[in-house]
Amino acid sequence: MSLVTAKPHTRTTAEKLQLGFLGAGWIGRHRMKALLDSGVAEAAAIAEVSEDCMREAATLAPKAAQVDSIDALIDENPDGIVIATPSAQHAEQALRALSCGIPVFCQKPLGCNHTEVGAVVAAARAADRLLDVDLSYRHTEAMRRIRPIVAGGGIGRVHTVDLVFHNAYGPDKPWFYDPALSGGGCVIDLGVHLVDIALWTLDFPKVKHVESHLSAGGKALGREQSTVEDFAIATLTLETGTIVRLACSWHLHTGKDAEIAATFYGMEGALALRNVDGSFYDFIAERYVGTSCERIASPPDDWGGRAAVHWAQQLARCKHYNPRADEFAEVASVLDRIYGRPVSTQ
Ligand SMILES: NC(=O)c1ccc[n+]([C@@H]2O[C@H](COP(=O)([O-])OP(=O)(O)OC[C@H]3O[C@@H](n4cnc5c(N)ncnc54)[C@H](O)[C@@H]3O)[C@@H](O)[C@H]2O)c1
Structure with a gap:
């Protein structure tokens, strides 16, 4: 060059x-x-x-x-x-x-x-x-409302984070399915947002342990990288003791276009981002205390750009x-661990 x-x-x-x-x-x-x-x-x-x-x-x-x-x-x-x-x-x-x-x-x-x-x-x-x-989901009104409440201790110590991103169609361009062009499947495509949202909201605590299961077409995947995964679940144990559980997929039978959610469970309440009616674009944020539910963010919200x-x-x-x-390197390191790749020390 x-x-x-x-x-x-x-x-x-x-x-x-x-x-x-x-x-x-x-x-x-x-x-x-x-x-x-x-x-x-x-x-x-x-x-x-x-x-x-x-x-x-x-x-x-x-x-x-x-x-x-x-x-x-x-x-x-x-x-x-x-x-x-x-x-x-x-x-x-x-x-x-x-x-x-x-x-x-x-x-x-x-x-x-x-x-x-x-x-x-x-x-x-x-x-x-x-x-x-x-990392566009950081900029949804829902996450803009949730993050400061978590940071301010508004739901107490967060003990569990539960995240899902199921894209029932999967990507519509062929390059997404070629690992040489995409770098991976639903984990690098959708899981990257989930890992980022969890760590960013919790202010990037260290991730102590990662356990994951990746599959393609219903068959478990090993470390071979010739096929991209279309389903993944992972559990991260943070140094704070918080457990982060995530699931993401392409082409899952979800009964709707997409299922997207991030729920932060604290000792004194919980906060959730959820998509509305299977939409890729419309999100609400809710605050839960016991069985009560308060809406704290609603569409319309032009967050994409x-x-x-x-x-x-x-x-x-x-x-x-x-x-x-x-922070981008932190997230990438967690994705490597979800893929079961050797951890780079760079
Ligand atoms: N932030 C998000 O939430 C979000 C959402 C969707 C897609 N993405 C990311 O955006 C990227 C693009 O996705 P897309 O759906 O727009 O794909 P796309 O295939 O529609 O767009 C990629 C474009 O790049 C062009 N291109 C390829 N090689 C090029 C080169 N060397 N020089 C110039 N142009 C080149 C292609 O012709 C194509 O038009 C992906 O990495 C995807 O992960 C991010």
Whole structure:
């Protein structure tokens, strides 16, 4: 790879961020629209290998330069790069951007394993550049209400967290089912959100022990990585004594499109995020004390693009590394343990 000489550009505070978008498929275009609608950013350039997707993206950002590689995107000297390509490309592309001093917002997962994620986080730290990942459920109104109550001791000591994410359709694109392109199945696709929500809400206690069962088509999977898992259950024991139980799947007979829930059981109450009527988009939050139930968040809630907009707003203020990015490596390490992979010490 050649070293890139950046075009000189100094942004005034009144100017919008000029972003580069790498991958403009379904989520790439959704996040691009959210960023453009927020008024914080403009699309300086889009890199996309599919003509159809580029055409769709160009309707959102007609003035953006259209290119076909990350190097061409970097040549446009963007203030930051938004990555939304198939998952197994993320780590290498994020490393490439960061090596040129360009801040990154990446779709989850940031990498296929802890070694990859750790390398990206280390690169962001070394380059002193802002790095964020689209852990979008953190930004639902439901989780925004739940987390401070847990942190403030509002339900007492949390002894158990119960999480589910069943996507009854499974992904509709073939690359998700090829481990070389996706890095894994429902654990890396959906479980990443569950592990993140649990640890983030509890302020990232160490995970002492992990037990898991992964299967594909109803057959137990070992450590071989030639087939992606479509069902997983895992139990994490945290250093605090809290037990985190999670289940995630593709193509499960759930009787609805999706079942998504995160319940935090404390000594003095419980808090739950739950999707409404099988929706992928509508969530409520409830607070339970004994048999009583209080609704604390309800739809409508346009949360999907919030993580991206939050990153862009932060970037407009300061492009430097945020140490909270270390959390992405913690989550990746837990996913490795769920997969039964050797734990990387990087
Ligand atoms: N944060 C979330 O909640 C969330 C939700 C959905 C998807 N995702 C993640 O977003 C990513 C993309 O998912 P999707 O459903 O949009 O997939 P997609 O297949 O619709 O989009 C990927 C796009 O990347 C393009 N592409 C592939 N290689 C490229 C390259 N080298 N350079 C430029 N473009 C390239 C493809 O042509 C395609 O348009 C995945 O990693 C997925 O896990 C995250």
